[in-house]
Amino acid sequence: MASDKSHDPDAIAAGAPTRSADMAATAPDVEPITGDVEVKTWLDSMKDYEAAGVIAAIGLQLAVLVAMIVMGSLKAAREFF
């Protein structure tokens, strides 16, 4: 096994590859982080589901009205018969 020359100043001066150069050569391509790193809270994540939540809330209102109509119809039918 070849000895590690990455910390040897003489070897580096002679052109031996440094550890950082090795790492850079073998590192996978990662996109650099630019700008502010934004940490998402659960409340921010909730914003992604806002539209679905609004539809569910509207659905609840309509469901209440439909339930009232059904109850009222049953009541009227009971009274009729």
Place this chain on the structure above:
Amino acid sequence: MEKRPLPDSNRQWLLDELNLWRRLGLVNEDQVNGIVDLYETPTQSAERRQSTAIYLLVGVSACFVGLAVLLLVAYNWTLLPDAIKLFLLLIAVGGAHALGYSLRYLWDAKNFSESAFFLGCLFYGGSIWLIADIFHLGSHYPDGIWWWAVGVVPLAFFLDTIFLHMLAVTLLAAWVGTELIGFHGGVPGAFGLPRACWTLPILAGLGFFWSYQKKSTSTLGLYVPLAAWWLALVPLAWSGLARENPILYIGGIGALLLILAEVHPEGSLFAVPYRLYGSLVCIGVLTTLSFFEVQREFRHIHDLGVFVGLSVGITALALGAFGVAAAMHTPADDEATLDRPLMVFVTRQWLPLAMAGLMLFMALWYAALKNAAGNNDAFVAAVPTVLANVGMIGLAFWLMMLGLREDRGFPSGGGVLFFLVWSVCRYTEWFSDHGGLLGGACMFFLCGAAIFGFAMFWHYRKKQRETSDGE
């Protein structure tokens, strides 16, 4: 990054100061540009103000359109067949919400969409009553208000709009009021459980949770009075409790709100709604109790157990809230250097705890001396009257101190105003019959001296602190 709003007056001040700092070499040109870039340009500010005005106008116009449609339909309502009526109601609710949804998510017109959703919620409430009317379902009308509120609350949470929160809170408050004041007895099928609006704490609790998560003090300012309103009315659910004079119990609620305000870190804006409503309740209660003739009315206690129980209950709740907050208290960084950080926390609570203690003491005092009054009737009422007056003055100066400490004008001004109210009350009570102008002049002189003394005390204390900080 979204630009921060900046009023024109503040903008001019900032630009002047930045010019000065640049001339002094404190900041360079890039830093100046960076700071200015953080804020809206004058054009953007003007556009924002215009869009707020348009938002309000559209909201008002939505209300008018809603009213016009309701009146138009009401005019022809009896002529329409039931099936058409039901169809129209469902179309009105669904159509208004569909319009709101399209405006918000398809056409990116958020402000207009909120008006459409608000209109949809008004139509939804109207539909509940009209469907109940068509089928003669109106057995217990507060239930209709509850169903209306339950439909509005989720939409308010998802849409993040103050209008819908206001509507939801108004409906819940109306439901609590109609249910607790107008109806007694048990919840059907709940083994005699009284009608105490048990779902209110859950719905209001969601509002509290949402307000803290969103850091919205204005929304919190809606849910705090709602919770206090429920707490004030909940004894009415038990018919035995409804007969007793509730003023000391209501004073206990004010003390509880003040305790909750001081649980927050010093200077926190979340404390403001609790402190505002707590102070208003305590001011109202103490002003009433500060009159000797009002205190004499406590001779007529119907049920001693209920009278004392109410005060003990609300004081226990207040102390429980204080105890839980004290146990969970973690010292802030500036308190960490002190030997007893808990002591600092407790010191801030001296007045709220004193208020809770005062209300409980008065209840126990009257309970203890109920049968022993006789010829000592005047003495029995005099002691709580004096204490109520001391409480008024204490609260007034506490508010002044708080305003000075946190450098906010509203509490200070409120404290001074409350002190003036106290002096006017005492003038009318003490000197309207006897003493006349001379007595009044003497009292107002003492009031002026007290305020001046307080200002001087604060001035010297501030100087002392500045000196000790300098050393």
